[in-house]
Amino acid sequence: MFLFLIPVLLILVVFIFYFYSSLKKREKEIIKEREESTRHLYELAILKELGERTGYSLNVEEILQIITGSLRQFIDYTAVGYVVITPEKLKINTHIEKPVSNLFIKEMKDRMVASLSALTNKSLDTFVLDEIVSGAIVVDEIKQSIGSLFNIPIVIGGKVVGVLSVAHIDPGLYKEADMTILYKITGQASEAVTRLEDVVKMEKGKLNAMVESMEDGVLMVDPEYRIVVANPAVKKIIKFSLSADEGKDINIFDFVDSLGGKFDIHGRLEEALVNKHSFVSDRINIGDSFFNIGVYPVLHSPTKGGSQMLGAVAVWNDITRDIELERVREEFTGMIVHELRSPLDGIKKIIELAVSGSVDKNSDQFREYLNMVHQSSSSMLELVNDILDLSKLQSGKFEVNKEEANIKEVVANRISFYKISADTRGVALVANLNHNLPELSLFDPQAIKQILNNFLSNALKFTKNSGSVVVSAFVYDPLEFFPKDLDKSKIPVFPETTDINVKTASLCVVVSDTGLGIPEDSMKDLFHTFKQARLNPVDKESKGTGLGLVIAKGIVEAHGGEIGVVSKEGMGTSFFFTIPL
Amino acid sequence: MKKILVIDDDQFFAKTLEGALPKEKYELIAAEDGEVGLQKLKSEKPDLIILDLMMPKLDGTAFLKKLQESTDLPKVPILVSSNLSSVKKISDVMAMGAVGYVIKSDESLQSIVQDIERVLGEEGKKE
Numbered sequence: 001m002f003l004f005l006i007p008v009l010l011i012l013v014v015f016i017f018y019f020y021s022s023l024k025k026r027e028k029e030i031i032k033e034r035e036e037s038t039r040h041l042y043e044l045a046i047l048k049e050l051g052e053r054t055g056y057s058l059n060v061e062e063i064l065q066i067i068t069g070s071l072r073q074f075i076d077y078t079a080v081g082y083v084v085i086t087p088e089k090l091k092i093n094t095h096i097e098k099p100v101s102n103l104f105i106k107e108m109k110d111r112m113v114a115s116l117s118a119l120t121n122k123s124l125d126t127f128v129l130d131e132i133v134s135g136a137i138v139v140d141e142i143k144q145s146i147g148s149l150f151n152i153p154i155v156i157g158g159k160v161v162g163v164l165s166v167a168h169i170d171p172g173l174y175k176e177a178d179m180t181i182l183y184k185i186t187g188q189a190s191e192a193v194t195r196l197e198d199v200v201k202m203e204k205g206k207l208n209a210m211v212e213s214m215e216d217g218v219l220m221v222d223p224e225y226r227i228v229v230a231n232p233a234v235k236k237i238i239k240f241s242l243s244a245d246e247g248k249d250i251n252i253f254d255f256v257d258s259l260g261g262k263f264d265i266h267g268r269l270e271e272a273l274v275n276k277h278s279f280v281s282d283r284i285n286i287g288d289s290f291f292n293i294g295v296y297p298v299l300h301s302p303t304k305g306g307s308q309m310l311g312a313v314a315v316w317n318d319i320t321r322d323i324e325l326e327r328v329r330e331e332f333t334g335m336i337v338h339e340l341r342s343p344l345d346g347i348k349k350i351i352e353l354a355v356s357g358s359v360d361k362n363s364d365q366f367r368e369y370l371n372m373v374h375q376s377s378s379s380m381l382e383l384v385n386d387i388l389d390l391s392k393l394q395s396g397k398f399e400v401n402k403e404e405a406n407i408k409e410v411v412a413n414r415i416s417f418y419k420i421s422a423d424t425r426g427v428a429l430v431a432n433l434n435h436n437l438p439e440l441s442l443f444d445p446q447a448i449k450q451i452l453n454n455f456l457s458n459a460l461k462f463t464k465n466s467g468s469v470v471v472s473a474f475v476y477d478p479l480e481f482f483p484k485d486l487d488k489s490k491i492p493v494f495p496e497t498t499d500i501n502v503k504t505a506s507l508c509v510v511v512s513d514t515g516l517g518i519p520e521d522s523m524k525d526l527f528h529t530f531k532q533a534r535l536n537p538v539d540k541e542s543k544g545t546g547l548g549l550v551i552a553k554g555i556v557e558a559h560g561g562e563i564g565v566v567s568k569e570g571m572g573t574s575f576f577f578t579i580p581l
Numbered sequence: 582m583k584k585i586l587v588i589d590d591d592q593f594f595a596k597t598l599e600g601a602l603p604k605e606k607y608e609l610i611a612a613e614d615g616e617v618g619l620q621k622l623k624s625e626k627p628d629l630i631i632l633d634l635m636m637p638k639l640d641g642t643a644f645l646k647k648l649q650e651s652t653d654l655p656k657v658p659i660l661v662s663s664n665l666s667s668v669k670k671i672s673d674v675m676a677m678g679a680v681g682y683v684i685k686s687d688e689s690l691q692s693i694v695q696d697i698e699r700v701l702g703e704e705g706k707k708e
Contacts (some may be wrong), residue, residue, distance in 0.1 A: 338635060341664050343684040346593035350692050353600045365600065372593050 001423055060084055060161055061091060063189045067164065068095055075178055077166045079104070079135075081110045082154070084162035085120065089128040096135040100169070101142045105133060108146060111538065112165045115151040119160040147171035150179050154188050155512060157194045217291075217316030220298065223273055223309055225266075237286060237316050248482045255314075262286070268295040272312035289320040339383055343376035386547040393554035400444040400558045407507055408433050410445050411473050414452040417459065426465035429456075434474035436483045441507060443579050447555045448509075452550035455511035455575045462515035462573070469513045476500055476508040476578060492572040493517070499576075506561060506578040517569035526565060527553040552577070585699055586610045586627035588618035588644065589637045589662070594685065598631070601690040602697070615639025619647065621656075625653055629701055634663040634674070645677040658700055662693065 060538070064082045071080055081094035091111055147170045154162040164186055166174070211218050217234030221227055230250050235241075238258035240250055252550045255265045262284050271277040272295050281293040294315045301307040350369045353359050359366050372476050392398040414430050420427035452471070459469045470491055475481050480495045488494045491512040500508065518526070556563040556577045567573040585607055586597040595611040602609060610625050612618040616639045622630065634641035641661060648654055661674050662683040671682045680700055683693055 038676065222603075338664055341686050342591050343593075346591065346597065347603075349690050350593070351595040353597055356601075356691075359600055367595070369600070372596065376593065 004138060012276060027044055042058060059195060060156060061093070063193060063308055064154065064164060065093070067189060068093075071166065071182075072097065074181065075166060076173070078168045079108055080164075080166050081108060081112060082162055082164045083109075083116050084154070085124070085127070086114065088118075089130050090124060092131045094127060094131075094133045096138070097131065098169075099136045099139045100144070101140045102138055103136065103140070104142075104145060104167075104169075108149065108167050110167060111146075111149060112151065112163050113151075115165075116160070116163045117155050127200065144169040144497050148173040150174050150182075152179070152182050154186055155190050171201060189423065216401065217318075218313065219253060219316075220256065220311055221269055221273075222311040222314040225269065227251060227357065229312055229313075230504075236317055237291070239287075248307070259284075259286070262292055265293075265295075268293075269312045269314065271295070272297040273309060275406045276309075283319065283323070289318055290323050291496045292317045292319055314405040336383070336387065341379055343380050346376050347373050354568050383547075385549060389551045389554075392549055393551065398554055398558060399480055402442045402444050402448050402559070405443060405445040406440055407443070407448070407473055407509070408437055410448055411452065411471050411509065414449060414456060415471060418456045419448075422460055423468065425463070427460060427463050428458075428468040428470065430470050432470050432487060434472070434483050434486055436475045436506070438475070438581070441579070441581055443507070443559055444555070447558075448579075450507070451552040451577060452511070454552050458548070458575070459511050459513035459573070464515070467514040469511065472510040472512065474508055475505055475581065476502060476507045478502055491574065493566055493568050495564065495566050495574055495576050499564055500578065501562060502578050502580065506580045508576060508578045510574050510576040512572060512574040514572045516573055517573055518565070518567040519569060523565065523567065527563065549575075552564060582606065583624055584608050584610060584627040585629045585631060585697065586612060586618065586621055586625060586657075587631045587642050588612045588615060588621075588636070588641070589631070589633035590614055591633065594633075597690060598621055598693065601694050606628065607697075610635050612619060614701065615641065615644040615647075618645055619642060622654060622657065627657055629697065630659045631697070632661050632679070634661065634665050634670070637699075641675070645679065649678055660696060 007353050061082075063082065068080045069081065071077065078098050078100060079094055079096040083091065083093075085092045090113065092112065094105055094106070094108060096359060113124055146167050149165060149167040152164040152166075154164060166178075168174070168184065189537055191567070200254070211229060211231050212241075215233055217237045218229060218231045219227065219234050220229040227250055228291050230240075235250065238255055240254050240258075251271075252266065259265050263281060268279050271279060276299070278295045278296045279294065284293060294317065296313050296315075298310045298313050299307040300310050350373055353369065354361075354366070359369065389398065411431055411433060415429055418429055456469065456471070463469060468490065472488075472491070472494075474486055476482065482488075492514055494512060495510060500506075526546070553563050556579070559579045561578040561580060563575075563577045565573065565575045582605060583606065585602070587598060587609060589595055589611070590613050592611065592613065595609065599609045605705060610621055614636045617637070617700045618630070618632070621627075625650050632644060634640045641663065643664070645659065648659070658680045659678065660681045660683060662677045663670075665683050666684045666687070681696060683696055685693075688696075
């Protein structure tokens, strides 16, 4: 009976054993899984924390301190440290968790530096070492040396900048998994720093590009007067040429020498660096140009308060153009004053004659004097009106009152007005109105008359006896160009399609003469304020200030049209304007 | 009878001056710019030139220069009359051989006539 039980018992034992062992195995697996997931969670938590803490730091050391500080949460170590390479020195920071000997620390340091040297392929013997040891006490009696150690390279922007090291007195402690986590952590931190550095580099690049392309000269020095920035403009100003001074770095004395006694650059920079004083100079003449030189302190004010002196900047602001404009303006004012003073003086002198009684009031001479007074006052009034229009144009207060009007009537009206004047001069004045003109279109008839007055009086002024002036008006279509039946046969100089740049169908009025023509170099200034072409009219009465064309331009632009001129010396001139339909 | 050549693009000035000068003593010739002035200087041989500065074609300063450089043009006293009143301008034209400078709008016709008579009187004494 019992014998029968033995195999059953055996089977049961085997079964129980098998069951137990599989249970045990399963339990092990569960523990392992749990360990892994715990580690994984840790890893995630640490990465997240690191991400948050290092996210906005650019300082590698600061980041490494954060990493080493968080490490003990998931890795057991005796000491943790890092070495970071800077241009001048190696910064070594070791934190010991449990007391160790100096020998241990030295061995750890040597292994970190050796690893960094191998990774950077550089001998680091010449570097000054900057060492910090913190944490537990150093006890030389402890003879234990390093049992386990692993190094993680710190890579920023593809370059090895340091090594992070974890060490323990027990041997064979660190597994692949530990290292992987640390790799991940440092990898993430490096990536963050690289990204930030890229942003900073890009921003710096933008700033550099901006300073480089600036027309103003920019010079920045550090507190020791070493030049940090000298853009091409400033080098040009002080005539520092790269070819002549090759191999030679620009320094503050190049500026001192170049400015001579005109501007105390060194003194002003010193004022900025020492007393934080800003300064802007009066006009300074260097070569053919004029500058205002501003000198300002450059302070860095982090949010934490307090400011750090980074240096001083000097900016050469080229004011040559302003001075030129000022001169042109003065000339213009001088001309206007002359134009007003001459007729006024004429009137005064005629009155003086009349009052003195030396001229008989019934004589032809006296009547001539009265005519002269009339002419003088009319021309002054015209000039004053022009100046008023001009000032309205410049202040943007010039208004056009558009209404439905007939351009054919306006042209015909002006032609009949100038007919007498043209006849006296022996100049043929004719209209050339195309049948494609609409009966009514939208424009300011008074303003358009003003333009025609200007164009026509100019054309008559510059056209000799037996010449001709033709006023052509038509609709110009940018797709079909000039109307096919437009008669240009008697006009020597007429705008081409390339001279008219309208985008929509427009009224186009062209006043063409067979006059003297305008020299090439005077053409560009014709429509510009203060710059009147000095042209010689055919007779002495026909002087002008040239303001009319500037005003005409303003009127046309207020209509959304364009104004232009084509001319050939000795052949004739055509002034034209367009008004969009 | 003295001949006075007025070179001025402002024809009113010549006309009013003509009205103010005693007709029995002076003959007035007008030229509207420096070029015409040079021609009339040769053809009319005036006793005095009244010269404006701002003129088309050949202006007053250029006219003075031409006269200075020329060897065959007659030497005639020149009274500059202009509305330009800068000290520099005045000293410049005086240095170029003008005998006097009248700022037109600052002086009455009567005082300009007196200036003319004074210059012609002094020139007369020299002869």
